[in-house]
Amino acid sequence: MDFQLTDEQEAIRQAVHQLAQEVIRPRAAQRDRSGEFPWDSVQLMAEQGYFGMHLPAEYGGAGFDYISYAITLEELARTDATTAVILDVQNSLHAECIWKNGSPEQRERFLPPLCRGEVLGAYCLTEPQAGSDAANLLTVAKRVAGGYELTGRKVFVTNGSMAHRYVVYAVTDKDKGKRGLSAFVVDKDMPGVSFGPLLEKLGIRASATCDVVLDQVMVPDDRRLGAEGDGYKIALLTLQGGRVGIAAQAVGILQGAIDTATSYALSREQFGQKIGEHQAIQWMLADMETDVQAARLLTYRAAWLHGRGERAAAAISMAKLFASEAAMRGTVKGVQILGGYGFTNEYPAERLMRDAKITEIYEGTSEVQRMLIARHVLDLHAAQESPLVG
Numbered sequence: 001m002d003f004q005l006t007d008e009q010e011a012i013r014q015a016v017h018q019l020a021q022e023v024i025r026p027r028a029a030q031r032d033r034s035g036e037f038p039w040d041s042v043q044l045m046a047e048q049g050y051f052g053m054h055l056p057a058e059y060g061g062a063g064f065d066y067i068s069y070a071i072t073l074e075e076l077a078r079t080d081a082t083t084a085v086i087l088d089v090q091n092s093l094h095a096e097c098i099w100k101n102g103s104p105e106q107r108e109r110f111l112p113p114l115c116r117g118e119v120l121g122a123y124c125l126t127e128p129q130a131g132s133d134a135a136n137l138l139t140v141a142k143r144v145a146g147g148y149e150l151t152g153r154k155v156f157v158t159n160g161s162m163a164h165r166y167v168v169y170a171v172t173d174k175d176k177g178k179r180g181l182s183a184f185v186v187d188k189d190m191p192g193v194s195f196g197p198l199l200e201k202l203g204i205r206a207s208a209t210c211d212v213v214l215d216q217v218m219v220p221d222d223r224r225l226g227a228e229g230d231g232y233k234i235a236l237l238t239l240q241g242g243r244v245g246i247a248a249q250a251v252g253i254l255q256g257a258i259d260t261a262t263s264y265a266l267s268r269e270q271f272g273q274k275i276g277e278h279q280a281i282q283w284m285l286a287d288m289e290t291d292v293q294a295a296r297l298l299t300y301r302a303a304w305l306h307g308r309g310e311r312a313a314a315a316i317s318m319a320k321l322f323a324s325e326a327a328m329r330g331t332v333k334g335v336q337i338l339g340g341y342g343f344t345n346e347y348p349a350e351r352l353m354r355d356a357k358i359t360e361i362y363e364g365t366s367e368v369q370r371m372l373i374a375r376h377v378l379d380l381h382a383a384q385e386s387p388l389v390g
């Protein structure tokens, strides 16, 4: 076992850190207030090669390993969680989905424009009645000559109306339940595609989240990913990479809270000494630092396993669960350390706390992650010839 990052991974961290500090940080607070979508950050990420960074070079990617990708998301989220989720959706939920499930022709057609940043992608699974119970879809893909006609409403779509292309999950055979779902690549300019208004959110406020409405959208056969009936499997496998990304986002948010709190604790004085010299503040910082290091280790391990193509659902769920809950409790402490100033938008502490909350909800809530982990533990135990059994 080697806990050392490679030179390449360290270089990625330095490069993204610098980019985030110099270019993204100055605009993050204002964007949080206005909710304006950060097109310039998207452009910048595309120019610097972060779109498709873990995809093979033959499709326009940069061929980086998954840990480098996780480090990228972490360093972005340390400064601006909105920019991080845009990259997570583009790379994990959209591009990686097509890379792993598309035909050679579909990869050739769809991936290079994603890697060049000409196309922004999105992932449309959730519906009003199908959140955690993601197989309970009502969006229908009706068989017609030459393809399918899609009708339904997707909610909470990240990148929403800013995206150009969507992976949409729909029912092709309602009698087959989970095995009756299929995945399709849908373009924004196809007749019948429309959008709801952008949602006002607690956090990641500059990310665009809205409904995507499909009204008899004609989708040709060559835009179905995988076989008919593969949709649910594709949706869940795709979420694995996405969840590694959200774990990394949570680690970054928590690190951002530590950065803010430590610099404040070293400068603010009360009772004639720096507040960082009061034991109560030190204990909060110690808990935050221990949490971030544990969350980072779980996240890098999950990234490593996922990058090797191993079955890592439980390890990924553990990383997402722990990192997101650590980010939430740590960012609350971050606000506390800044006292009244933490409650104002003069410092990033309150934004980081608001941004942390979503990591416990999207791409599977903490309750869903616990369900998956528990299932794994019980299966493992049942499979072992443990002296405790029987």
Ligand SMILES: Cc1cc2nc3c(=O)[nH]c(=O)nc-3n(C[C@H](O)[C@H](O)[C@H](O)COP(=O)(O)OP(=O)(O)OC[C@H]3O[C@@H](n4cnc5c(N)ncnc54)[C@H](O)[C@@H]3O)c2cc1C
Pocket: 089, 122, 123, 124, 125, 126, 130, 131, 132, 133, 155, 156, 157, 158, 159, 201, 209, 358, 361, 362, 363, 364, 365, 366, 367, 368, 371
């Ligand atoms: C900002 C944002 C961006 C999003 N982006 C996307 C996106 O790009 N694409 C997409 O498809 N979706 C997206 N989502 C949807 C997101 O993944 C869902 O909101 C999430 O999976 C939870 O579903 P729900 O909101 O319907 O909550 P529900 O499933 O209704 O859950 C409500 C509560 O009940 C709990 N619960 C549900 N079932 C169980 C159970 N069996 N046991 C115990 N507790 C349970 C939940 O944990 C939660 O606490 C996004 C959501 C948000 C808020």
